[in-house]
């Protein structure tokens with residue numbers, strides 16, 4: 001059985017997803033793409049032996065599209081996801097689910113009204129071998145009771161359109177999701193601390209930043225966000241437990257010892273660091289669809305991460321701790 005996929009948005013990650021679905025994932029074929037950048041869409045369509053469609057609505061409604069990947073800019077995700085839910089088509093929606101929690105709740109309400117899960121969020125870290133090992137060590141008692149965590153999220157540089165809030169809403173949204181998943185708990189409050197700005201930060205951009213997450217169970221997570229660190233892509237964390245710690249480092253690379261120095265490479269970007277996780281994410285999604293199941297990170301997870309990001313933006317603006325308030329969790333997401 002081949003799942004026929006339509007991809008909305010053929011920019012950086014949309015084009016990557018098309019390539020993966022076409023060349024690495026078993027049981028999928030990309031039949032349709034759409035992008036407002038029509039030339040880019042046509043180029044990507046040609047590489048996948050697919051066709052570019054005149055609008056995202058036409059793609060969602062097409063008879064030769066069984067499932068949809070949404071890889072357009074974040075604010076467009078709610079309308080596109082709701083259209084997929086309405087058409088009865090499962091969707092892998094890139095993060096963030098929405099720009100605001102009220103927009104995220106629109107998607108949640110549409111899915112709850114439909115009575116079944118259609119949406120999987122693109123929180124691919126949950127498919128990364130390193131994070132899976134960390135979760136296992138937290139669950140099996142190796143480090144005793146997990147108490148706190150320290151995390152680092154650094155990008156060498158970011159595009160010109162990237163502004164201060166986006167390091168919270170677009171980058172740290174991954175951390176917000178992964179620590180909810182690792183601790184199996186919601187975030188109760190977030191505080192964003194001002195840090196002396198790097199002289200290389202874009203004008204008006206506060207970079208780096210530190211966020212403190214207080215989990216509902218009392219655990220605390222400190223997260224550094226530094227999106228112009230210059231030297232590479234560096235995502236790490238350490239969980240501190242009552243008996244020990246478990247750390248996630250960069251994937252093992254060659255170590256060179258020469259001339260009195262010991263050195264190893266740092267990943268250049270998120271594409272290389274998380275490549276296997278993206279493939280596992282897509283393969284898991286397709287395998288689930290073939291079995292009639294939508295699993296993985298849910299619309300609830302997307303809503304919760306957006307609500308934390310929103311609280312973080314408020315904290316950033318006001319310079320104070322902000323509580324994260326979520327609506328009651330619908331039964332659809334309680335398993």
Ligand code: NAP
Nearest residue numbers: 009010011012013014035036037071072073074094095096
């Ligand atoms: P990108 O390179 O800017 O690609 C987005 C594409 O969508 C662009 O080609 C853009 O065209 C197009 N677009 C604009 N309006 C559209 C519309 N109405 N319908 C369809 N396409 C439209 O951005 P990206 O980095 O690929 O990011 C896309 C999404 O994926 C974002 O939500 C981002 O946060 C997420 N993402 C997730 C990860 C991850 O690790 N999971 C990594 C990267 C990105 P124009 O350029 O002409 O506007």
